[in-house]
Amino acid sequence: MEKEILEEGLNHNRRKFLSRLSLGVGSLALGSLLVPDLFSGKAEAEEAMMKALPHFAPKAKRVIYLFQNGAPSQLESFDYKPLLNKRMGEELPESIRGTQRLTGMTAGQSSFPLVGSHYKFDQYGESRAWISEVFPHTAGIVDDICIVKSMHTDAINHDPALTFFQTGAQVGNRPSMGSWLSYGLGSENSNLPAFSVLLSRGRGNGQGVYSKLWSNGFLDATHQGVQFSNSEDPVLYLKDPESMSRSERRKMIDQIAEMNNLSMQQFNDPEISAKVKQYEMAYRMQTAVPEMTDISKEPESIIKLYGPDCLVPGTYAANCLLARKLSESGVRFVQLYHQGWDQHGNLPNEMRLQAEDVDQASAALITDLKQRGLLDETLVIWGGEFGRTNYCQGKILVDNYGRDHHPRAFSIWMAGGGVKSGMVYGETDEFGYNITENPVHVHDFQATVLHLMGIDHERMTYKHLGRRYRLTDVSGKVVKDLIA
Structure with a gap:
């Protein structure tokens, strides 16, 4: 029960999550122990719930x-x-x-x-x-x-x-x-x-x-x-677009990430974090x-x-x-x-x-x-x-x-x-x-x-x-x- 409520709250900010909790301080303490970033509003908190993987020693990678x-x-x-x-x-x-x-x-x-x-x-x-x-x-x-x-x-x-x-x-x-x-x-x-x-x-x-x-x-x-x-x-x-250097590309991605992070703080939409990650991946994939x-x-x-x-x-x-x-x-x-x-x-x-x-x-x-x-x-x-x-x-x-x-x-x-x-x-x-x-x-x-x-x-x-x-x-x- 507590785990379900914790997972349900992952996509909400601290205030919204706390307002929806009904199982008291014990659940909050458990959540903070299981997922340290649970109340930070980070989209990565959901990923933390998957850290138990793999469940057992894999045969294949x-x-x-x-x-x-x-x-x-x-x-x-x-x-x-x-x-x-x-x-x-x-x-x-x-x-x-x-x-x-x-x-x-x-x-x-x-x-x-x-x-x-x-x-x-x-x-x-x-x-x-x-x-x-x-x-x-x-x-x-x-x-x-x-x-x-x-x-x-x-x-x-x-x-x-x-x-x-x-x-x-x-x-x-x-x-x-x-x-x-x-x-x-x-x-x-x-x-x-x-x-x-x-x-x-x-x-x-x-x-x-x-x-x-x-x-x-x-x-x-x-x-x-x-x-x-x-x-x-x-x-x-x-x-990279024509006439754009790698350093300019890096600056552009950093500036886009800053704007996206501001939006993330305001709206707490996990898709915003996903976009930031995709920009970063694309930059690394260029090489x-x-x-x-x-x-x-x-x-x-x-x-x-x-x-x-x-x-x-x-x-x-x-x-x-x-x-x-x-x-x-x-x-x-x-x-x-x-x-x-x-x-x-x-x-x-x-x-x-x-x-x-x-x-x-x-x-x-x-x-x-x-x-x-x-x-x-x-x-x-x-x-x-x-x-x-x-x-x-x-x-x-x-x-x-x-x-x-x-x-x-x-x-x-x-x-x-x-x-x-x-x-x-x-x-x-x-x-x-x-x-x-x-x-x-x-x-x-x-x-x-x-x-x-x-x-x-x-x-x-x-x-x-x-x-x-x-x-x-x-x-x-x-x-x-x-x-x-």
Whole structure:
């Protein structure tokens, strides 16, 4: 009770806070002991409430999330189902499909013909994991990753499903996972943001990504993801205006900060403090970011490892290399979005091209981190927002079929950061439609990521409009079988 009242008073000045307290001097004494700046009117007082983080010793220090936007088919990547090839064109049994939700794109189909993978599969590593022929580089690192074949989600369309993975809710205006980690743990490098965002586009059918996915939501604006672009200016508006020297820029920022601090004393609006912090961060980034995005000093062996595309700004390979550099420099959460995985048609051709875009660089990132001694403390995640149906969307053309959205069962992989390696977790039925072993919900996945970072997902909350919010909403459990 006392803790709730203390937290409620954080955004009020001393007079307002005291006028609202009803539990007496004991609560005041407790508050001053727990949070020395509680009655100072500082926005930082709320941050002080988070000093208990991490809740326990973390397995990972940083996260690199390689999000494959558009939903890559698990049936052409990591969930081998030979029965689908044997029963090609046959109707999906109603006992398997049941009354499960369908999208508007296939709900009107009169039949649901099974379609097997166009690609060959083989087994790799000590785990003997089945991996498609279009991911040969991933097959080469299979003993370093953990493939989860039993993911499932609540959403069936791209935007809500993507938003659900990133924020824990299908609607907008919630903090993203990166923002939550920035809020709870901060950055390891004061010259770089705690949360960075990188975008790339593949050769397949794309789905859009929007800034709400890296929004701070109702958290302090300093926790919003900083997007890096492939333009001459990696972070927009970071350079000094023409004819302005660094010393003049410093004076300008100091004067703006003085005016903002006066406003803060008058209005006690935490967003004012956030603006001051953002100005300061931008000033420090002016030196750090150009050095970070310069890959000219990378040895030839690294360029060869990631492939020639890593020399082309804005490509997936270039962003994977940049993600390593950012993470190595202390950025807490690097979010990479790669668009182009929405194969409702022409899947055999499009998915092969998409895989070519990402396979080598994804595997290179794991190898690079490992050889630098960073993989054990860096959690790498690869996957999309849902999976793909085992039946064909429309009529089957052997070399040109498509698959619809399938939230019931799909695959991702994780590596490093305290995750068991060389492991396949979970299983689906022989049709690849329903989960038969060890289901992992999106909230379970999020709870596990936070756990690996030393955070109890039920304890890291934020009170907003009278309700306490958390990344995992009101559910989620840590999947301890995945943790080394």
